[in-house]
Amino acid sequence: xxxxxxxxxxxxxxxxxxxxxxxxxxxxxxxxxxxxxxxxxxxxxxxxxxxxxxxxxxxxxxxxxxxxxxxxxxxxxxxxxxxxxxxxxxxxxxxxxxxxxxxxxxxxxxxxxxxxxxxxxxxxxxxxxxxxxxxxxxxxxxxxxxxxxxxxxxxxxxxxxxxxxxxxxxxxxxxxxxxxxxxxxxxxxxxxxxxxxxxxxxxxxxxxxxxxxxxxxxxxxxxxxxxxxxxxxxxxxxxxxxxxxxxxxxxxxxxxxxxxxxxxxxxxxxxxxxxxxxxxxxxxxxxxxxxxxxxxxxxxxxxxxxxxxxxxxxxxxxxxxxxxxxxxxxxxxxxxxxxxxxxxxxxxxxxxxxxxxxxxxxxxxxxxxxxxxxxxxxxxxxxxxxxxxxxxxxxxxxxxxxxxxxxxxxxxxxxxxxxxxxxxxxxxxxxxxxxxxxxxxxxxxxx
Numbered sequence: 269x270x271x272x273x274x275x276x277x278x279x280x281x282x283x284x285x286x287x288x289x290x291x292x293x294x295x296x297x298x299x300x301x302x303x304x305x306x307x308x309x310x311x312x313x314x315x316x317x318x319x320x321x322x323x324x325x326x327x328x329x330x331x332x333x334x335x336x337x338x339x340x341x342x343x344x345x346x347x348x349x350x351x352x353x354x355x356x357x358x359x360x361x362x363x364x365x366x367x368x369x370x371x372x373x374x375x376x377x378x379x380x381x382x383x384x385x386x387x388x389x390x391x392x393x394x395x396x397x398x399x400x401x402x403x404x405x406x407x408x409x410x411x412x413x414x415x416x417x418x419x420x421x422x423x424x425x426x427x428x429x430x431x432x433x434x435x436x437x438x439x440x441x442x443x444x445x446x447x448x449x450x451x452x453x454x455x456x457x458x459x460x461x462x463x464x465x466x467x468x469x470x471x472x473x474x475x476x477x478x479x480x481x482x483x484x485x486x487x488x489x490x491x492x493x494x495x496x497x498x499x500x501x502x503x504x505x506x507x508x509x510x511x512x513x514x515x516x517x518x519x520x521x522x523x524x525x526x527x528x529x530x531x532x533x534x535x536x537x538x539x540x541x542x543x544x545x546x547x548x549x550x551x552x553x554x555x556x557x558x559x560x561x562x563x564x565x566x567x568x569x570x571x572x573x574x575x576x577x578x579x580x581x582x583x584x585x586x587x588x589x590x591x592x593x594x595x596x597x598x599x600x601x602x603x604x605x606x607x608x609x610x611x612x613x614x615x616x617x618x619x620x621x622x623x624x625x626x627x628x629x630x631x632x633x634x635x636x637x638x639x640x641x642x643x644x645x646x647x648x649x650x651x652x653x654x655x656x657x658x659x660x661x662x663x664x665x666x667x668x669x670x671x672x673x674x675x676x677x678x679x680x681x682x683x684x685x686x687x688x689x690x691x692x693x694x695x696x697x698x699x700x701x702x703x704x705x706x707x708x709x710x711x712x713x714x715x
Contacts, residue, residue: 320528541618591634
């Protein structure tokens with residue numbers, strides 16, 4: 269069991285790990301929602317554009333997380349086994365790999381922004397907004413990638429509160445930037461979508477700089493000049509784990525892009541409703557997402573310690589708590605759905621469509637909890653390949669296929685797409701829960 273007199277073990281308690289992550293997730297959700305909320309007063313077309321481009325931005329983020337996911341799992345297991353030098357090597361290697369990967373993604377976003385927007389076949393005004401937002405925010409993916417790596421290094425060493433505080437400060441800076449771009453304070457002109465994108469990118473740069481400083485303030489060893497001395501096997505381990513882990517997330521995002529493409533064909537009102545519903549749903553699954561991320565950190569540490577039975581039971585308890593909280597929050601959102609929607613839009617068609625999607629969210633979020641908790645724990649234990657394979661099969665075989673059948677062929681529209689998402693979450697979730705209980709993940713040895 270955890271020795272609370274040991275500093276790192278005290279930091280590895282689930283509540284110590286989870287609550288700062290929850291606050292950070294809610295903060296990121298608030299910032300994302302603030303973009304939508306503030307832009308809704310500027311133009312519904314701008315909201316539609318952000319809805320489309322958010323899939324691309326998330327796609328870039330998933331690729332950038334290829335390094336950090338491997339980093340977190342390895343640092344956790346090495347710390348658990350008491351191998352601090354190997355833990356330091358992983359941290360240094362991850363910064364090097366993150367810099368290379370982030371630079372490549374920034375160049376890709378800059379040169380591919382126009383072809384990507386054209387691919388969606390958006391209305392002229394929506395396409396202009398989408399291009400402006402993508403080329404500005406996407407070009408700064410380098411800072412996002414390094415920021416994610418720095419946050420992972422801090423969290424994997426038990427300092428989950430530090431990234432929360434940093435994100436709180438820079439999140440406030442982002443919102444203030446949005447305000448300046450859209451509401452003409454100090455006699456400034458309206459900068460619109462471009463201004464919002466610049467505010468987002470600038471806050472991310474500041475975020476990354478502060479996180480770098482905090483790593484050194486916490487006395488986490490990060491001797492960057494030693495990167496050439498680090499064994500090649502360390503770099504390979506990070507990328508091997510990261511590629512597999514990112515594969516599941518990449519498949520999810522690609523499937524979401526196809527689903528959004530199908531929703532675009534259902535009309536601008538459907539796309540706007542889909543965007544609003546997704547943003548509102550983030551509040552419902554924030555708790556489960558935080559617990560899932562915390563359980564991954566704790567699982568990797570416990571596996572390094574060889575505390576198998578303890579983590580087997582703990583993760584199942586974490587799931588039950590997360591399930592109850594997520595369903596309860598979704599029900600609360602459902603009861604106040606019209607009051608919430610009145611904040612965002614007055615369009616009766618959009619309100620009707622979004623209200624229907626919020627009702628369907630009860631089913632979606634109940635299923636999502638399985639995946640947020642059990643998949644995270646499986647990955648923390650080193651069982652990554654199976655979730656990737658099943659994810660690809662279910663996301664495309666269930667979510668995308670049913671979106672086309674229910675939404676397009678059978679005429680259920682955007683509600684059909686929402687029900688397809690629910691089916692995918694439940695199919696994958698039940699299988700993942702059974703895999704965790706089977707303890708097959710104990711045979712994987714990463715270190």
